[in-house]
Amino acid sequence: METAATLNDSGIALTEANRPGEAIPLFHRALRMEPENPLLWTNLGIAWQRSGNYEEALACFYRALSFEDGLADAWLSMGLIYYEQEDFDLAEDCYRNALRRDGANPKAWNNLGVLYFVEGNYGEARRCFEEAVCLFPLYRDALYNLADTCRETGDYRAAGEYARTLSELERGGH
Secondary structure, eight states: OOOHHHHHHHHHHHHHTTOHHHHHHHHHHHHHHOTTOHHHHHHHHHHHHHHTOHHHHHHHHHHHHHHOTTOHHHHHHHHHHHHHTTOHHHHHHHHHHHHHHOTTOHHHHHHHHHHHHHTTOHHHHHHHHHHHHHHOTTOHHHHHHHHHHHHHTTOHHHHHHHHHHHHHHHHHTO
16 A cells, blocks of 8 residues: 555655656655655655755745754755855755754754855864764764865864774775
8 A cells, every 4th residue: 555654765765866756756646645744845855956956845845844843854955955056144044953953963064064164164164074073973074074174274183184084984884
């Protein structure tokens, strides 16, 4: 029997396999069964985002948040869209909203750090990357960004340490 949960699981798998065009109809079918399910709206938004349709993606994320404001993943995804559109103020607001809902989200810390790095605020970028690595020591993106930020600020010793950690992770296959 087809349920919203099974359609959602299949849609997530297709989205993660970079097949969002096949996932979108599954999420729509699931939403016909559970139209007020914020996770389904979030997952549909992620599929639209992966397909490059940011307008539809944002509409889905806002719809999800209208049902449950505390969805850090929806805030995080919206932040990424705004970042990619170079609307850094809105991106920062979204990342901060994600962190208010889930302060232990290493991806939100990393993304906020990337935003600060691009803006040239290396001190804040480093603080965010360090937070991401504290929460998830094996987070390759955050380790790479942290090493890069340390190099940018002339802290070559720390940059070397983070680069070594990253190299060890890659050699170890983690």
